[in-house]
Amino acid sequence: MKLTLKKSNVTYILQSMFFAGVIIFLQACGSKTPSTDSAPAADVNAVIDTKAPSDSKGVGKFTDVKLDAIDASKADLGKAVFATKCTTCHKLTANKFVGPGLLGITKRRTPEWILNMITDPEKMFKLDPVAKKLFEEILTPMANQNINDADAMNILEYLRQNDSK
Ligand code: HEC
Numbered sequence: 001m002k003l004t005l006k007k008s009n010v011t012y013i014l015q016s017m018f019f020a021g022v023i024i025f026l027q028a029c030g031s032k033t034p035s036t037d038s039a040p041a042a043d044v045n046a047v048i049d050t051k052a053p054s055d056s057k058g059v060g061k062f063t064d065v066k067l068d069a070i071d072a073s074k075a076d077l078g079k080a081v082f083a084t085k086c087t088t089c090h091k092l093t094a095n096k097f098v099g100p101g102l103l104g105i106t107k108r109r110t111p112e113w114i115l116n117m118i119t120d121p122e123k124m125f126k127l128d129p130v131a132k133k134l135f136e137e138i139l140t141p142m143a144n145q146n147i148n149d150a151d152a153m154n155i156l157e158y159l160r161q162n163d164s165k
Contacts, residue, residue, distance in 0.1 A: 048133040050100075053108040059127040060116030067111055070160050078151070078158030085145040086155070092162050098140055106163045111156055118152045120144065 057063060089098035105114060109130075117124050117131060121142035124131035135141060147155070 048129055050130060050134045050137060051108070054113070054130050055110060056113055056128065056130055057110050058113035058116035058124055058131065060112075060120045060123055062112040062115040062119075065111040065115065067160075070164060071157055072161070074154045074157040075161040076158075078154030078156070081147070081151045082155055082158055085147065089142070092159075096138075099138065099142055100134065102159060102162070104163055106156070106160045114156055114159065115149075115152050117142070118145075118147050118155060119149065 091097045091101050092103060094101040094103045109117075113128070113130075116128075121131070121144055125135040125141060126132070
């Protein structure tokens, strides 16, 4: 085949090179744009001590819970639910089982955080920094036990009673 360089071919090649240049130029500009919406590195790596008290309310439907004096009859109801739904993974001492030991839990977490964790653990370990960190440490997800709000409140009462002894 004979290579003939027609004027139209040359124009086409030059045009292609020009557009390729424009695209490369735009990409280079784009990559230099500093990203302002990402958190500073220090925040991302902030060390969360999961044993330390936290005043976070967590993420979920419980946003404002007022506590009264411990109600022993509610605590008894909570104890029964805890025995069937929670003892497979938690002890009421400080000792870790599958999940953390729950002694002192009502001193290191807010009532809202505990209730959100009991009723929707998936949302918590996806969105709450402390729950996320706990999950990273333990590498076992807390199972959603389909606990209704009333039972969750009763369990909280039982945990408060355990911490008041
Ligand atoms: C399948 C095991 C499992 C069951 C069942 C379970 N949990 Fe958990 N729980 C965990 C694990 C594991 C964690 C640590 C967080 C994570 O990894 O998701 C946790 C975390 C927690 C925490 C936070 C502890 C801390 O130190 O901040 C509370 C409170 C809690 N669970 C309460 C309960 C209650 C109440 C029940 C019963 C309704 C329950 N859990 C049922 C495994 C379980």
